[in-house]
Amino acid sequence: MNKLNDLQIIKSWKNNVKPWVEAIEQAQIPSRVEVTNQAIIDVVVACSPKTVMDVGCGEGWLTRALAHKGIDVLGVDVVPELLEAAKTKGGGRFKTIKYEDFSTKVPGEKFDVIVCNFSLLGKESVEHIFKEAHNIINDGGAFIVQTIHPVVACADEPYQDGWRAGSWAGFSEKFTDPAPWYLRTMQSWGALFTANGLVLEKVIEPVNPQTNMPASIIFVGRI
Amino acid sequence: MNKLNDLQIIKSWKNNVKPWVEAIEQAQIPSRVEVTNQAIIDVVVACSPKTVMDVGCGEGWLTRALAHKGIDVLGVDVVPELLEAAKTKGGGRFKTIKYEDFSTKVPGEKFDVIVCNFSLLGKESVEHIFKEAHNIINDGGAFIVQTIHPVVACADEPYQDGWRAGSWAGFSEKFTDPAPWYLRTMQSWGALFTANGLVLEKVIEPVNPQTNMPASIIFVGRI
Numbered sequence: 349m350n351k352l353n354d355l356q357i358i359k360s361w362k363n364n365v366k367p368w369v370e371a372i373e374q375a376q377i378p379s380r381v382e383v384t385n386q387a388i389i390d391v392v393v394a395c396s397p398k399t400v401m402d403v404g405c406g407e408g409w410l411t412r413a414l415a416h417k418g419i420d421v422l423g424v425d426v427v428p429e430l431l432e433a434a435k436t437k438g439g440g441r442f443k444t445i446k447y448e449d450f451s452t453k454v455p456g457e458k459f460d461v462i463v464c465n466f467s468l469l470g471k472e473s474v475e476h477i478f479k480e481a482h483n484i485i486n487d488g489g490a491f492i493v494q495t496i497h498p499v500v501a502c503a504d505e506p507y508q509d510g511w512r513a514g515s516w517a518g519f520s521e522k523f524t525d526p527a528p529w530y531l532r533t534m535q536s537w538g539a540l541f542t543a544n545g546l547v548l549e550k551v552i553e554p555v556n557p558q559t560n561m562p563a564s565i566i567f568v569g570r571i
Numbered sequence: 572m573n574k575l576n577d578l579q580i581i582k583s584w585k586n587n588v589k590p591w592v593e594a595i596e597q598a599q600i601p602s603r604v605e606v607t608n609q610a611i612i613d614v615v616v617a618c619s620p621k622t623v624m625d626v627g628c629g630e631g632w633l634t635r636a637l638a639h640k641g642i643d644v645l646g647v648d649v650v651p652e653l654l655e656a657a658k659t660k661g662g663g664r665f666k667t668i669k670y671e672d673f674s675t676k677v678p679g680e681k682f683d684v685i686v687c688n689f690s691l692l693g694k695e696s697v698e699h700i701f702k703e704a705h706n707i708i709n710d711g712g713a714f715i716v717q718t719i720h721p722v723v724a725c726a727d728e729p730y731q732d733g734w735r736a737g738s739w740a741g742f743s744e745k746f747t748d749p750a751p752w753y754l755r756t757m758q759s760w761g762a763l764f765t766a767n768g769l770v771l772e773k774v775i776e777p778v779n780p781q782t783n784m785p786a787s788i789i790f791v792g793r794i
Contacts (some may be wrong), residue, residue, distance in 0.1 A: 413775070429653075435619070461633040499722035506783035509775070534757065551761040553730070557679050560729035565757075 352511035352528045354470035357451045358426055360514065360527035361406075365429040367522035369407045376520060376538045379556055383563040388465050389413055391566055395490045396559035397460035403477065408434030408442060415440040415517040422455060447473040450480040458484055463492045466564070469529040471511070473527040482571055489521020491546055491569040497553065498533050509536050534565075572672045575734035575751040577693035581649055583737065583750035584629075588652040590745035591596040599743060602779055606786040611688050612636055612778035613719045614789055618713045620683035626700065627690020631665065633658030638663040647678065673703040675728045681707055689787075692752040694734070701767040705794055714769055714792040720776065720785045721756050732759050757788075764792040 350356050361368070375381045388410065392400060397419060402411040404425030408429050415421045421440040426447065433441045445455060447470070462485055468474045481491050499507070514526030532540070534551075538541050541548045546569030556563035573579050599603045611633065615623060620642060625634040628646030630653050640642045644663040648654050649670065658664045668678060670693070685708055691697045704714050722730065737749030755763070757774075764771045764777070769792030779786035 497722070498767070502784070507778055507785060508783075533776055533785075534774050537775045538771075541770060548761075548774075549765060551757050551771075551774075553756055553758045555730055560731075561725070561758075564732055 350525065350528055352513070355418070355559065357470050357473075357529070361427050361523045362429065364523050364526045365427065367520055368430070370432045370522070371520060372407055372409050376404070376440055377518075379563045380399075382558070383556050384466075384494060385409070385413075387552065387564070387566060388463065388492070388566075390461050391408060391494075391550075391552060391568060392461055393417060395461050395492070395568075398457045399457075399486075400463060401455065401459045401462045401484065402430045403435060403439070403447070403462055403464045405408075405411040405442065406430045406467070408437060408440065409460070410463065410465050411442070412437060412439035422459070424455065428548070431566075432565070437474045440472070448476050450477055450484060452483045456538050458486045461492060462489075463494075465494045466496070468493055468495060469527065470511070472563040478540050479547075481569075482545055485571045489571050490549070491571065492543075492566065493537075494564050494566045496529065496531070497565040498531050498537070500562050501531065509533060524533070537565075537567055541567065541571045546571055573602060573736070573748065573751055575736070576723070577696045580693050580696075580750040580752070583748045584599075584650050585652065586748045587746050588650065588656070590743055591653070592656045593745070594743060595630055595632050600737075600741070601781070603784045605719060605781070606777045607631070607689075608632070609634075610765065610775065610787070610789060611686065614715055614717075614722045614775060614791060615642075615684055615686050616640060617637040618684050618715070618791075620712070622680075622709075623684045623686060624678065624682040624707065625663070626670070626685055626687045628657060628665070629653045629690070631660060631663065633661035633686065633688050634665070636667045645678065645680070650712045652703070653671050657774075661747065663777055671699050673700055673707060675703075675706045677708070681709045681712075683709050684715060685712075688717045691718060691721070693718055693752065694753040697753070698763070701763050701769075704792075705768055708794045710794065712794050713772070714794065716760075716792075717787050718760075719752065719754070721754055723785055730756060734757060760788075760790055764790065 360468040376560040377411040401423045411423030422443045516523035550568035553562035623644045625646040634646030671725040721773035773791035775789040776785035
């Protein structure tokens with residue numbers, strides 16, 4: 349089994365660039381196509397931002413979607429191969445940045461909205477991003493996180509913060525080496541916002557019409 | 572089946588005063604005794620209030636528990652028979668108030684904390700309490716709600732706001748006529764705080780060690 353840590357997440361993604369780019373191009377992930385893609389676009393657009401940073405942008409679909417709405421979007425990711433794919437497709441600006449490197453100087457600009465779409469799946473790396481959020485978000489701006497709904501995803505394991513083994517169940521068989529992820533309870537997500545000076549303004553649960561349960565959870569924090 | 576509305580909740584409680592007083596006296600409800608009673612006490616005490624209103628206090632166990640800690644507590648409920656039981660046991664002050672009557676003039680005083688422990692189970696009555704909260708809570712005070720965890724309680728029904736039939740499963744057979752309750756999603760609870768000028772400061776999920784899942788959810792809103 350893969351190690352359960354932040355580094356392994358990056359390693360796994362490096363091993364799955366090609367199938368991931370294909371999965372997005374071919375709309376292979378039903379919950380994204382039917383529910384969560386539009387949900388995150390709607391939440392960002394509702395903030396009427398002029399500038400957005402898409403953290404963990406991957407092959408850049410959300411950066412492109414927001415750029416097409418006339419927003420100035422910077423997509424950042426730690427996996428250069430994913431950013432290569434993003435740059436080829438155009439729309440938005442793209443930069444390779446490690447989550448751990450965010451600071452007052454990196455990326456060197458501030459944004460009205462930071463959005464993290466299923467891209468805050470680690471432990472320390474995520475804590476670092478929350479800690480630096482106020483250095484990167486304009487006054488009155490928003491920090492928006494869409495992630496796995498912890499209560500729905502908890503399954504038969506105890507409902508508590510901790511690493512979980514990843515799975516590509518439901519994905520094409522070209523995927524290997526699933527990335528682990530760190531489950532945070534609703535309580536822990538809420539505390540992460542509050543402890544870092546962000547007011548938890550909204551909690552949104554996009555419901556999947558196939559299952560009638562939340563397909564994800566979206567937190568909107570205000571600085 | 573019972574009607575699904577706010578009035579039916581009160582009717583049901585009127586029919587179950589005696590078994591309820593007994594259930595609390597005899598510690599018949601394991602999740603309360605093992606998890607949620609202490610959880611709500613801890614959250615209230617952490618706010619260091621001088622004054623508390625316990626809304627929907629029932630037979631008054633929480634009012635008494637907080638009063639014993641030296642807090643000036645007013646317990647209010649709409650069911651006079653429950654308040655009779657509360658007054659007999661002493662500790663705290665008690666008043667009969669209908670949720671719909673809360674206003675700038677009712678109860679006629681303000682509090683550092685309003686706590687609602689499994690007592691906001693209706694629809695319009697709950698909306699009214701949220702609307703009036705700022706008239707009853709001191710500046711900087713807190714509005715604390717412990718309630719059924721909607722994701723855990725959703726079971727096989729669609730995850731959406733709506734009335735649910737009640738159940739006394741797990742209670743003594745002396746209970747009859749279970750009260751209906753209005754399920755609000757996490758999203759809807761959050762919106763209820765925000766729309767009424769309350770900042771959602773904390774979301775707490777007391778985990779039941781028997782099931783390893785949340786036994787309830789506690790929201791702390793700040794005015």
